[in-house]
Amino acid sequence: MADVHSAATRSKNMRAIRTQDTAIELRVAALLEQRGFTFHTQDKTLPGKPDFVVPEHQAILLVHGCFWHHHHCYLFKTPATRTQFWLDKIDGNVTRDARDRQALREQGWKVLVVWECALRGKLKLDDQAIGDRLEEWLFTIDGAAEIDYQGIHLLKPANPA
DSSP states (O other): OOOSSOHHHHHHHHHTSOSSSOHHHHHHHHHHHHTTOOOEEOOTTSTTOOSEEEGGGTEEEEEEOTTTTTOSSTTOOOOSSSHHHHHHHHHHHHHHHHHHHHHHHHTTOEEEEEEHHHHSSTTOOOHHHHHHHHHHHHHHOOSOEEEETTEEEEOOOOOOO
16 A cells, blocks of 8 residues: 655654654643652653652653554554564564663663553543552552553563573
């Protein structure tokens, strides 16, 4: 299937995609602020330049787009054009994500992935539910977890390669 846009239009569209301060990141920031958590963003000194660092809880929050980080949910759709290029790019993101999460864990951080599908879309969680899950994880769970449209789930440690 051919792309419906010219190469110049597609390039312009792709350049416009934000890598920080996205709508879903801003929503997580607002929820953290409402609950009184102190945090900083985009820490370049940590592996993967995490979206949110909550030092008081030795915690990292990563906000992942379901497409860019290949979440197995209803928001991920395999691209119809340049399919292999996009799948290779996304697989590279997934590999990098796992490596960065492992490095953060080795440095003593607990890591939470908040998926886009929890924050937007037809099955998104409401602010109260997300805030409750964030607070639950920060105060009671000492490990890696993720929040998606189905709730919070613990993540198994990555196998060293």
